[in-house]
Amino acid sequence: MRFQTERPASWQTCQSCGNEVVETDPRARCQVCHGLLEVRHRPPAITAAELIERFTERRGGAPGATASGVWRFREIVLPSAETVVSYPEGNTPLLHRVALDRWTGMEHLLIKHEGQNPTGSFKDRGMTVGVTQALRIGAKAVACASTGNTSASLAAYAAQAGLPALVLVPADAVAMGKLAQTLAYGARTLLVRGDFDQCLRMVDEAAEELGVYLLNSINPFRIEGQKTIVFELFQQLSWEAPDWIILPAGNLGNTAAFGKAIREAHQWGLITRRPRLAAVQAAGAAPFARSFEEGFARRYAVKAETVATAIKIGDPASYERAVTAIRETNGIVRSVSDPELLEAKAAIDAAGVGCEPASAASLAGLRQMVRDGTVRPGEKIVAILTGHILKDPGLLLRYHQEMDPLPPGANRPIQIEPTMADLERVLKKGER
Numbered sequence: 094m095r096f097q098t099e100r101p102a103s104w105q106t107c108q109s110c111g112n113e114v115v116e117t118d119p120r121a122r123c124q125v126c127h128g129l130l131e132v133r134h135r136p137p138a139i140t141a142a143e144l145i146e147r148f149t150e151r152r153g154g155a156p157g158a159t160a161s162g163v164w165r166f167r168e169i170v171l172p173s174a175e176t177v178v179s180y181p182e183g184n185t186p187l188l189h190r191v192a193l194d195r196w197t198g199m200e201h202l203l204i205k206h207e208g209q210n211p212t213g214s215f216k217d218r219g220m221t222v223g224v225t226q227a228l229r230i231g232a233k234a235v236a237c238a239s240t241g242n243t244s245a246s247l248a249a250y251a252a253q254a255g256l257p258a259l260v261l262v263p264a265d266a267v268a269m270g271k272l273a274q275t276l277a278y279g280a281r282t283l284l285v286r287g288d289f290d291q292c293l294r295m296v297d298e299a300a301e302e303l304g305v306y307l308l309n310s311i312n313p314f315r316i317e318g319q320k321t322i323v324f325e326l327f328q329q330l331s332w333e334a335p336d337w338i339i340l341p342a343g344n345l346g347n348t349a350a351f352g353k354a355i356r357e358a359h360q361w362g363l364i365t366r367r368p369r370l371a372a373v374q375a376a377g378a379a380p381f382a383r384s385f386e387e388g389f390a391r392r393y394a395v396k397a398e399t400v401a402t403a404i405k406i407g408d409p410a411s412y413e414r415a416v417t418a419i420r421e422t423n424g425i426v427r428s429v430s431d432p433e434l435l436e437a438k439a440a441i442d443a444a445g446v447g448c449e450p451a452s453a454a455s456l457a458g459l460r461q462m463v464r465d466g467t468v469r470p471g472e473k474i475v476a477i478l479t480g481h482i483l484k485d486p487g488l489l490l491r492y493h494q495e496m497d498p499l500p501p502g503a504n505r506p507i508q509i510e511p512t513m514a515d516l517e518r519v520l521k522k523g524e525r
């Protein structure tokens with residue numbers, strides 16, 4: 094079907110066959126060809142200048158949804174939403190640290206820390222919109238597969254909305270911090286003896302039959318929320334786009350969201366120049382990077398292996414729309430090894446910023462791009478850190494206490510007796 098008469102404020106369209114369905118259709122995939130759906134909006138009825146004025150007024154405003162870094166942009170996120178489920182989320186800072194300029198070889202690197210969202214990752218931006226939509230369509234329960242962050246976020250927002258939540262996570266590849274949060278917020282949690290890709294296939298297949306609303310990033314409303322990472326960083330830069338935005342990439346929902354945000358911000362006159370996107374994968378889970386190297390001639394699926402559990406994904410669901418995002422922004426895709434990733438993480442942590450392992454892919458990738466001349470040190474770059482340092486305390490402790498040989502950034506603690514003599518002995522020796 095295609096809407097022939099005047100279009101509603103928002104609708105959903107299949108990215109593969111163009112089939113259009115109403116905004117409130119609850120199904121996660123196109124019923125004609127099983128493709129992924131995208132939310133489309135009628136262009137805002139007011140000018141870009143008027144929009145910017147509204148966004149500025151709402152910034153740091155009264156408590157509640159207006160203060161949310163997602164709903165501040167509601168005209169270009171979900172204009173028809175009236176009652177929303179908001180923590181509030183977003184409003185994450187743009188940071189600058191000289192130590193990280195030095196480490197990456199940049200002159201003035203800006204870092205947007207999405208780990209400062211309520212449950213510790215950027216997923217909250219998608220989840221506030223996804224769970225809002227779940228209530229609008231009368232969903233009885235919500236579900237997702239996850240490597241950790243999505244499950245914690247879904248569990249929290251479902252709890253706030255009073256909806257039962259079902260979560261499928263890989264039994265031995267979900268970080269301790271995330272499993273703990275998911276249980277604490279009350280989601281029904283299934284530890285699947287398999288990997289993330291299998292978990293996702295299972296919920297994707299089962300959602301309709303079980304009558305639950307699927308809230309993985311294949312859900313187009315999640316993408317609408319995640320666009321606001323880009324809108325917010327444009328606003329923080331007074332609507333002057335940077336030269337590049339760099340982000341970690343796994344299931345590719347965020348890469349797709351960033352591409353859509355850039356396209357719409359440009360179409361609707363909020364920015365005049367478009368930034369390039371650089372998506373960075375872990376080398377052991379890099380089907381998208383491999384495909385990019387071959388001009389996206391074919392799609393790959395791999396058996397994923399990396400310490401960065403968040404992006405341990407071998408068959409990314411948003412592949413097609415991420416290809417569009419990279420093509421439209423003249424973007425690139427890179428991969429970084431686990432040691433490179435852990436070194437970047439140690440540098441980010443040691444700068445007092447801190448992030449989870451997957452997040453460090455962005456800075457590891459940037460350093461690679463500076464070294465091979467893809468990026469000049471004077472360019473304006475925003476690197477996205479996607480998750481919080483406390484996601485994976487187990488990995489942190491292994492890195493600093495147990496790894497042999499000791500990695501370059503390791504900070505090994507020393508046990509002492511409860512005596513001044515022992516304290517002095519250790520401090521005098523400068524023992525490490």
Ligand code: F0G
Nearest residue numbers: 239240242243343344345346347479480
């Ligand atoms: N960084 C973090 C911290 C993540 O949790 C994820 C994805 C990504 C990056 C990759 O984003 O999938 O949109 O390309 N985590 C998902 C989860 C898969 O279940 O929490 P993507």
